[in-house]
Amino acid sequence: MARLTPENEVLARTIIGRYPVPKSALIPLLHLAQEQDGWVTDEAMAHIAELVGVSAAEVLGTCSFYEMFKREPVGRYLVNICTNISCVLMGSDDLLSHAEQRLGVTVGETTPDGTFTLEGVECIAACTEAPCLQVNYRYRYKVTPESFDELVDDLAAGAFADEIPPHGTLARVRQVIAADRVAGAVEPTDGRQPEWMGDPDGGAS
Amino acid sequence: MADETSTQVTGELTITLNGTQVDARKGELLIAAAERHGVYIPHFCYHPRMRPVGMCRMCIVEVDTGRGPTLQPSCMLECAEGMVVDTESDVTSKAQDGILEFLLINHPLDCPVCDKGGECPLQDQTMAYGPGESRFVESKRHHEKPIPISDLVLLDRERCILCDRCTRFAKEVAGDPLIHFINRGNHTEVNTFPDEPFASYFSGNTVQICPVGALTATPYRFKARPWDLEQVESTCQTCSVGCRVAVQSSRNEVLRYVGVDSDPVNWGWLCDKGRFAFESVNGDERLGEPLVRTGGELRPARWSEAIASAAEVLQSTLTAHGPEAIGVIGGARLTNEAAYAWAKLAKGVLGTDNVDAQLGDGLPAEVVLGLPSATIDEVCAPGGTVIVLGPDTKEELPVLFLRLRHAVLNDGVRLIEIAPTATGLSAIATASLIHHPGETAEVARALVGQPGLGTDAGGVNSAALEVARAAIAAGGPVRVVLGRASVAESVSWTVEAASILSSIPDTSFLMALRRGNVRGAIDLGLSPGLLPGRVTLDGGRANLSGLWPTVPATPGMDTTAMLTAAAEGHLRTLVLVGADPLADFPDRDLARRALAGVETIIATDTYLTGSSSLAGVVLPAAGFAEVSGTTTNLEGRVSVLSQRVTPPGTARSDWAIASDLARALGVDLGFASVEDILTEISSAAPSHAGLADALASSSDTDGVVVPLSGPTPADALLSFTVPTSDALLPRHSYSLRLVVGRKLYDEGTAVHHSPAMTNLPVGGALRLNRYDFDRLGVAEGDLVRVIAPALTIEAPVVVDPAVPRGSAGAWFNQDGLCAADLIDITAPLTVLQVESLNGQGAGS
Ligand code: SF4
Ligand code: SF4
Ligand code: FES
Ligand code: FES
Numbered sequence A: 001m002a003r004l005t006p007e008n009e010v011l012a013r014t015i016i017g018r019y020p021v022p023k024s025a026l027i028p029l030l031h032l033a034q035e036q037d038g039w040v041t042d043e044a045m046a047h048i049a050e051l052v053g054v055s056a057a058e059v060l061g062t063c064s065f066y067e068m069f070k071r072e073p074v075g076r077y078l079v080n081i082c083t084n085i086s087c088v089l090m091g092s093d094d095l096l097s098h099a100e101q102r103l104g105v106t107v108g109e110t111t112p113d114g115t116f117t118l119e120g121v122e123c124i125a126a127c128t129e130a131p132c133l134q135v136n137y138r139y140r141y142k143v144t145p146e147s148f149d150e151l152v153d154d155l156a157a158g159a160f161a162d163e164i165p166p167h168g169t170l171a172r173v174r175q176v177i178a179a180d181r182v183a184g185a186v187e188p189t190d191g192r193q194p195e196w197m198g199d200p201d202g203g204a205s
Numbered sequence B: 001m002a003d004e005t006s007t008q009v010t011g012e013l014t015i016t017l018n019g020t021q022v023d024a025r026k027g028e029l030l031i032a033a034a035e036r037h038g039v040y041i042p043h044f045c046y047h048p049r050m051r052p053v054g055m056c057r058m059c060i061v062e063v064d065t066g067r068g069p070t071l072q073p074s075c076m077l078e079c080a081e082g083m084v085v086d087t088e089s090d091v092t093s094k095a096q097d098g099i100l101e102f103l104l105i106n107h108p109l110d111c112p113v114c115d116k117g118g119e120c121p122l123q124d125q126t127m128a129y130g131p132g133e134s135r136f137v138e139s140k141r142h143h144e145k146p147i148p149i150s151d152l153v154l155l156d157r158e159r160c161i162l163c164d165r166c167t168r169f170a171k172e173v174a175g176d177p178l179i180h181f182i183n184r185g186n187h188t189e190v191n192t193f194p195d196e197p198f199a200s201y202f203s204g205n206t207v208q209i210c211p212v213g214a215l216t217a218t219p220y221r222f223k224a225r226p227w228d229l230e231q232v233e234s235t236c237q238t239c240s241v242g243c244r245v246a247v248q249s250s251r252n253e254v255l256r257y258v259g260v261d262s263d264p265v266n267w268g269w270l271c272d273k274g275r276f277a278f279e280s281v282n283g284d285e286r287l288g289e290p291l292v293r294t295g296g297e298l299r300p301a302r303w304s305e306a307i308a309s310a311a312e313v314l315q316s317t318l319t320a321h322g323p324e325a326i327g328v329i330g331g332a333r334l335t336n337e338a339a340y341a342w343a344k345l346a347k348g349v350l351g352t353d354n355v356d357a358q359l360g361d362g363l364p365a366e367v368v369l370g371l372p373s374a375t376i377d378e379v380c381a382p383g384g385t386v387i388v389l390g391p392d393t394k395e396e397l398p399v400l401f402l403r404l405r406h407a408v409l410n411d412g413v414r415l416i417e418i419a420p421t422a423t424g425l426s427a428i429a430t431a432s433l434i435h436h437p438g439e440t441a442e443v444a445r446a447l448v449g450q451p452g453l454g455t456d457a458g459g460v461n462s463a464a465l466e467v468a469r470a471a472i473a474a475g476g477p478v479r480v481v482l483g484r485a486s487v488a489e490s491v492s493w494t495v496e497a498a499s500i501l502s503s504i505p506d507t508s509f510l511m512a513l514r515r516g517n518v519r520g521a522i523d524l525g526l527s528p529g530l531l532p533g534r535v536t537l538d539g540g541r542a543n544l545s546g547l548w549p550t551v552p553a554t555p556g557m558d559t560t561a562m563l564t565a566a567a568e569g570h571l572r573t574l575v576l577v578g579a580d581p582l583a584d585f586p587d588r589d590l591a592r593r594a595l596a597g598v599e600t601i602i603a604t605d606t607y608l609t610g611s612s613s614l615a616g617v618v619l620p621a622a623g624f625a626e627v628s629g630t631t632t633n634l635e636g637r638v639s640v641l642s643q644r645v646t647p648p649g650t651a652r653s654d655w656a657i658a659s660d661l662a663r664a665l666g667v668d669l670g671f672a673s674v675e676d677i678l679t680e681i682s683s684a685a686p687s688h689a690g691l692a693d694a695l696a697s698s699s700d701t702d703g704v705v706v707p708l709s710g711p712t713p714a715d716a717l718l719s720f721t722v723p724t725s726d727a728l729l730p731r732h733s734y735s736l737r738l739v740v741g742r743k744l745y746d747e748g749t750a751v752h753h754s755p756a757m758t759n760l761p762v763g764g765a766l767r768l769n770r771y772d773f774d775r776l777g778v779a780e781g782d783l784v785r786v787i788a789p790a791l792t793i794e795a796p797v798v799v800d801p802a803v804p805r806g807s808a809g810a811w812f813n814q815d816g817l818c819a820a821d822l823i824d825i826t827a828p829l830t831v832l833q834v835e836s837l838n839g840q841g842a843g844s
Helices: A006-017 A022-037 A042-052 A056-065 A085-089 A092-103 A145-156 B030-036 B090-106 B121-129 B165-174 B204-209 B272-276 B303-321 B336-350 B365-370 B398-410 B440-448 B462-473 B491-501 B518-523 B537-544 B559-567 B588-597 B654-664 B674-684 B691-697 B770-776
Strands: A077-082 A116-121 A133-135 A138-140 B010-017 B020-026 B060-064 B069-073 B084-086 B153-155 B179-182 B189-192 B215-217 B230-235 B244-250 B253-259 B291-294 B297-300 B326-330 B385-389 B414-419 B431-434 B478-482 B507-511 B573-577 B600-605 B617-620 B629-632 B637-641 B736-741 B766-768 B783-787 B792-799 B807-811 B831-836
Touching: A006 A022, A006 A042, A022 A042, A022 A056, A042 A056, A056 B179, A056 B189, A077 A085, A077 A092, A085 A092, A092 A116, A092 A145, A133 A145, B010 B030, B020 B030, B060 B090, B069 B090, B090 B121, B153 B204, B165 B179, B165 B204, B165 B398, B204 B215, B204 B253, B204 B272, B230 B637, B253 B272, B272 B398, B291 B303, B303 B326, B303 B573, B303 B600, B303 B617, B303 B654, B326 B336, B326 B559, B336 B518, B336 B629, B336 B654, B336 B674, B365 B518, B385 B398, B385 B440, B385 B491, B398 B414, B414 B440, B414 B462, B431 B462, B440 B462, B440 B491, B478 B491, B518 B629, B559 B588, B629 B674, B637 B691, B674 B691, B766 B770, B766 B831, B770 B792, B770 B831
Parallel strands: A077 A116, B010 B084, B326 B573, B385 B414, B385 B478, B414 B431, B478 B507, B573 B600, B600 B617, B736 B807, B766 B792
Antiparallel strands: A077 A133, A133 A138, B010 B020, B060 B069, B060 B084, B153 B215, B179 B189, B230 B244, B244 B253, B291 B297, B291 B617, B629 B637, B736 B831, B766 B807, B783 B792, B783 B831
8 A cells, every 4th residue: 555556657647648737637546546545545645746746735635625535544345324314214313323233333434354434424316215325336225224234244245246346446447548539638728629529610520 | 916917907997996986907906906096805815916716705895897786706806997896885894794704603712812813814804894793602613733834834723714825825926835725615724745744935924924823933923912013124134135024023022024015026925044034133142242362262351352452453464464464254244334334444444455245155246246237027027038047046045036936937937047956946947957067158158059069068958958049039138147056166157157148138137146235245345356336446446535544456355365365374364244154165174274374363243153263353243133224135226124123232233343443443434323324325335326315215115226327337337357267177977076055944043043943954965866876876865985175074865856967966054964075166166976885886
């Protein structure tokens, strides 16, 4: 856990190359760091600062603005239980305290074996299916204490390894931008469209 | 207006401001236009020297641009024709009241225990525009307090109103974005990256502009209440930029300097060294009584005794060996008046021309005075090209660095630097011509396209050279910031380079000399061959007849020559006027031999230094804030210095010491006050003609640039001869050329005697490029054997990417490895050999 690995550094440089201004790559790079370690380490932020040419404080400023970037270690599975109004009406308070009992942690903590981190979240826009939760941002709807226990057992047993990758993984298929669709480093002030977008007046090429 | 020069302000508009028609400029921000017409709009985040951001909303006022009145932030709104503005309407007041109530939700209501209380914009504006009472009964934000964000600045986060002034300053003005908003919403706070402190040379400015008590400086925090402070406006003499500053004291002790906005100079900013050097004014070890050597030891003496014994030494040297046996070094710390008094004493009474205010690390006075000069504003004027051929301005002339940085980033100034190592400006330079030490003139020649050059002149990157040539070819004036990039090499190359650059049409020069009033000292004759008023001995003799008893017949020696003569036993008496050659002369071995070689040293100083502790007589001098008078900055701008406190013990001003010495020698210098001296300067020094009147009628803050009426008369203008360059030794693969510059924080008096700064100097180490590191087979932090001309020592090495291959960097006046031990001033360029201690050879 530390700086980006050599492979990820290569990837980082590719990502930076996709933007006219290196600083624009900050968020994708923070995701990359989180994917590498499961959370964003200080060392990774310092490394990103070097790569995009800003200060580490500026990277921290961006990183800390977004709650989904974790600056403390989290478990392999981050469980977010909705605590907003619809879910509360449908019993998410009970669900949350059940979850605390079951996992043996209080909200915000990680189980000693590093498998689960429990958090409460604001409305995750699935109110019709209340109460609901997310595991590494994958939804589970109309969760009851019983179905919660089942979910936890299954996760611990690796049953959802295919559907739910470890925390930090955005997707298991890496986006590859075809060479002819690379936007290239267009100056932000230059006003041109990237070539692959075609000529706005003369129709797509 | 925001960012004066970057916003194009043209044309005139008319707006209605609180019912009155007033003029406004196109592009002018409403808040600035209102201010200009005497209407104050309360604000927190807006600062006239930074870009507006609209963070605090305190400046909202009712504005009607033809679609009915609406509330708009006046710091984000440019004036438009016909705009109707009401800054006092009920709606405006209600809005201001509301904003303040919001700001105070999380802000502690504990002004009596806050350091800002009494000078706090939030407190003042709440009193003037805010609600009498808060409706907020819930609990406020709490934070650990205070947290240090640097060695000098503390942060109480719960007081912060998130105005973005400090963070904007750090990024926009200083270019050190080491503090930033962290987290979001109600949890937003200013902070640094963990373990990466806000180590900026300009951090003190954030304390000054913070509109609440969130940021405080360690040397002032809880030392005084604003209403107990008395203040005068003065000029910082820590370096030669000459920033305007308010000196604040309480009970006869200087407690704080606050930057004053001088439009032609510092724009309100100060560097941390200048700002916090006030501690050295109050230092416990200040000299408060004269010392005379009796029985081999310096013992306290009465003034009459000390003056008599100094006069006796001078008189007997004069009688036995003539005036040429006396040398006077120093004077750059003095006021102009004291410099003149010392020039009169040395040259007019003692009759010696061995007088030099510079310590072998500056530029020949003829060069300083002989080249056409430019002001800071002229250097930074939009559209021009600046060539920086000199020291790292960030380290040596910090606020000049800020001005240059602003000019490059906001005003389209093209900056070319010619330097032996990368500097604080390299990152923003249009072209950075990093060359082999000693090959400055080659680079200058290549730049102006004179024949006799290869594309690899001086080892500079040829692409960068092309960019630089194009920048000059783009036209517009060329301004050169000229100084010594390294004191480990002969000044002749710098002079040669300057004369080459002066061939570019419309070129003028800003002299990047370092010491506080070095320019004033040179102007007033503390330089060999010169008399007050920028004239030569022959050119100025006539002005002084009747005023001065005598004038030396022929030019005397500069500091290097004096120390050399002293080491050889040709100089009998050395007078050190606030100078410490052991610490400041580039070649310490020579300085040591010189001080040992003279019969007697007479020193005037504020502290006992390495050199003055060898003296026979030490006269305690009053220092900054303890004397009044004038000072001259690097542009030749004369401004008023004010006294705020009394000197320690019986320390006296330097001009009075000169007067007393003269009197003891039987001559009356003819002045009883600083004003008398200024009057005499105005009549005796041609370049300063009319100065007293001009100062009296000008703004104190901006001072006046001398000469007042155009250039000095042509016959008095100095010419200098371009030296034939010293032959340069060929480059060897096993030797490294030494480059010696300075860091802002060194072991000089200002830092050493200011407790807040004593741990800031980086310490000495030999700095090498990674390539040479590998070649020599050494590792970071290793001790290596350094073979210099005068000695062989062991010193640590560190990697410094700013140092190019084949060069070795060493800082001046640092603990550990001190560059002055390595430099051989008789060699045109000091060359070192470095050997690994673990048996490896020198890479040969
Ligand atoms: S610390 Fe002061 S200057 Fe910085 S954002 Fe907070 S209130 Fe503004
Ligand atoms: S830049 Fe020089 S004059 Fe200005 S505050 Fe710093 S030391 Fe003083
Ligand atoms: S309230 Fe839980 S998803 Fe909307
Ligand atoms: S001063 Fe205008 S929003 Fe702060």
